[in-house]
Amino acid sequence: MPAPDNTTVFVLNGPSLNLLGTREPEIYGHDTLDDIAGRLEDRARELDLNIDMRQSNHEGHLVDWLHEAQAYDARAVILNAGAFTHTSIALHDAIKAIRTPVIEVHLSNPHAREEFRHTSFVGRAARGTIAGFGALSYALALEAAAQF
Template sequence: MADAKTVFVLNGPNLNLLGLREPEIYGHDTLDDIADRLEDQAQELGLSIDMRQSNHEGHLIDWLHEANADGVKAVILNPGGYTHTSVALHDAIKSITVPVIEVHLSNPHARESFRHISYVGRAAKGTIAGFGALSYALALDAAARL
């Protein structure tokens, strides 16, 4: 059971392929590499993380609801491609009281025009993008200060 010192770190579709998929855009770090660094950082901040990944939109929605029910401190969410398509994730974020920080490895605004719209970002507390794996660390720092 999570608590007010836990930060959920939720990752959407294709993020299980980090380090392999388009490293020129997303970098060479795997999701496990990022998790290891976040665990160390969380410990320094007096927090714990619960890192999860799914290629299924419904899992992400269920985990947002779980975060709210468990009273976690914050959610860091990299929704992957659902950023630009998911009204359901937008609605799930709006339906909970836990602050959600949207994270992206790349800068969507510097990429294809269809990536310039974020339904998730419109519901999130804030967005951190374009800093590669460092985006997660910046988000965790922000979560600690909320």
């Protein structure tokens, strides 16, 4: 892939999202992260955008990638931080520290789940949040990113 630029949308995924498709499909659906990436890449081409899709189970990688998105002048970041959503001040601070708009994404609706999921440190710093639409949440976020 060429160096990211203002046509690039980083799609960052946190812990255990590499297990999509098999991890609690009654909550997260049957789509794998590769399935989601394929559909996003197709739609991105239609929007004259590029996708840089990444996943890590390590919080520091996500922080570094947020910084990288700004350094490369990416158009936006779509971030599904997984469980870090509810625990990571580091991600909150990294989002606040960059000028690149960040869209928080969740497959499920955290507010319809356990109470500990109702607090989002990511959401407090993000431009907006899209949640509860399964894999479609990513596509909706990409549509929003195209408008920046």
